[in-house]
Amino acid sequence: MKTAELDLLHDKMSTLFRGYAIPGIVASLSMCLYGIINGLILGRFVGPNALAAVNMASPIFNIISCIGILIAIGGNTLTAISLGEGNKEKANHYFNNAFYCLLAIAVVIFVSVVFFPELLARMVGANTVIFPMVVDYIQTFGIFVIPVIFNIFLGISLQSIGQPQLYMVGNMLMVVINIILDLIFVYVFKMGIFGAALASGISATIVFILFITKFVRKDSPLRIGKCKADFKAIGLMAYNGSSEAITQFSVGFSFMIFNWILISKFGEIGVSAFAVVQYISLIVTAVIMGISRGIGAITSVNYGAKQYSRIKELIAFAIKVVTSVGVVSTAMLLIFKSPLIAVFVKDNLDVILTSQEIITFYSFNFIFVGVNIVINVFYTAINNPRTSAILAILRYVLLIGGFFVLPLMMGNIGLWLSFVVAEIMCMVVSFIYYKKTTLKWR
Template sequence: MQDNILHHEKIPKLFLTFCIPAILSMLIAGMQTMIDGLFVGNILGSNAMASINIAAPFMQLILGLSMVVSVGTQSYMGLRIGEGNVSKAQNTFKTFIIFIVIAGIIITILGIGFNEQIALFLGASDVLKESVCLYIKTISMFTIPMAIMFLFGFSNRLIGHPDLYFKGMLLSLVCNLFLNYILIAKLDLGIVGAAIATGMSYSSALLMVSHPLFSKKSTINVFSGTFDQTTILPVLYNGSSEGICSLSAAISAYIFNMAFMNIAGESGVAAFTAINYIGQFGVYVLFGISDGIGPIISYSYGGKLYHRVKEALKLSYFVGLGIGSLVFMTLFFFGQTFIEWFIKEDPQIIHLATQGAKLYSIAFFMNGFNIINSGYFTFIGEALKSVLIASSRGFIFILLGIICLPKLLGLNGIWLTIPFAEFVTVILGILLLRKKVSN
């Protein structure tokens, strides 16, 4: 059934069918962090919030590995199914179930047995060390179900169930609200309760995304196939841009914090944080578009339906530009209103953030093109180009901009660093696309 849908259904209908659930899933994932922060910050206090922030890289290790495997597996399987090589796709699925279980066991052992060493490595102070250790130990126990949930959710898109991942994330959001309230507010389980709420909420989505893959009638299922070690490196390589995105985001956030601290102090950091909260929702939508077109691109490319690849890509660019323009207008004309959701009592920061938002918002005319391009090259199996785009917009040109622009433009130079990085990456992306067409 899914083969027929991806092969014959009109691209605009496929776009809506696949992209809307993907966009909503990304938005829900963004809300999860905010919910955790509200409960922990308001009930457990600043030390607990700091402990979770220090433990965040360990959590990112779990999520990053999950996304590398899930995106890489989905793209590789989509190409193989499009080529008609269903057995290779099935072997890939079976291989990475086994891979996740083995990797998950290793991460769990590290979290339980070496949490103190990990906490110290991540910079936990004597005051926070115990809480950081508890969080790492607890969240590590959920590594395997969380990782399998992402793999199953992304794989469902290839067998006719693009909505299940969204439904699973929606269930996860509801569970996160409920469990945070019960475990933290009512049972007073503290930092352990916060970790359990996060782990169980993501794991609960596994109940939603599993059932099609336990049917032997599905093109891809947990019963068929054999372990195929030849698929491991291609899948991890193809999904590596997801890991680069996570790493670049962490590094660039550090760079911006240091730059704002040097020029504008704590007010500058607070202003950037407020704007980033707003801008990230636009970025989540754009990443949702990129995720959503993945099965369409990989299947069509594998089946040599290149006209459908071009049609899906053009439609994605058009919608991405529309979304980016909407975010630009929101930040440019109504930035102060949204900033005051996060900052109410400091006029200096509000003014700084409002002026900065007008410059920062320029990036949204371009980042949709770059995000979609990075995803496109992943979905057709050209991971190096995807990594090049992801690292260029997320790290390389941000580092170059943050070194040069503030010297020329002062504080405005920092705000313009992201638009600068996106603009240069657009040029790079056009060159890579032209080279691809010429080949």
């Protein structure tokens, strides 16, 4: 598939932002629809317990994939900076070391999820009601964990060579295939949570095949081929990608703790209610993540070329956009929370009421989360993993602390507001770091 390449060093920043942000948003929305469609179909045709099971299983994939993301993000940052320096040989050296290292990691992850699903289900705290569903989802989706992980790596690599459109097309294709297979497996053949996991895995595998064909072509700036193992380079990748890995691990770990709290206080009703909120919130998060991930490659290439003024222009614009998206999204969630919840749950009053309460407070989180994500991506993109890691750790330490402290002062409302308070506090620190960094570029 032939797509136009963008010039990351010379095109206007407004053109690059549109060229990367729009495909990034569409790709992220496609990935979130990937989850929402599963949730909608499972909630409607299997039941709220199926939603709870997927929500319980999700932290497992966040945590075990963090090592893969460590190499995927770190490797592509070094690759993109090398491309910005005009050194394609060095860029391919980093790319191929990252590819083969990631392949080895993905195999280990595959073995873990396919052969030990019961152990993992116990780790996330699944109770006897949803335990079989959690095991079924982990094991089935785990079969496809290799293409799922590589889609992240290859998608970011497509952005580094100026082809974000292909990443967007691939993710849109994945959603279409997933919808069709979901309806066939879950609705027609009544395969339940197994069918939903199977549909997701097959669609991800088809897109993996589409992506990888781009990197075996002779005319590709980055091409899969033989390379000399460079453990120093792999170490640099791991170091640079550490903040993203910490973020991914922290997301899984914090939500695992949150699920433990929910299931102990509210039972599966609480987990089901929060799952509904998460499905609704996926759309907002996808837009913000699409914008943020889209600017990563632009920042890295321009940093390699020492075009600092272009980077500051890009980040300032991105922060304005994600904040505006957050304000509008919060307002929309507060106004339309009841009909949105009704899409997923139709006849369970306890789940509906709990979901409404969570959204009332949790939705304010989106006003602030975008700034933290943009600045974190910025530090990873300029090869400053130390600062990125500090901000990532701080964000989730504050969040987990809030889970235990705020409910003592405010009851259940404090639990839902933990997300908002953590984002506000981290945003203040993130701005301080960002200002100090950019002042040195004068």
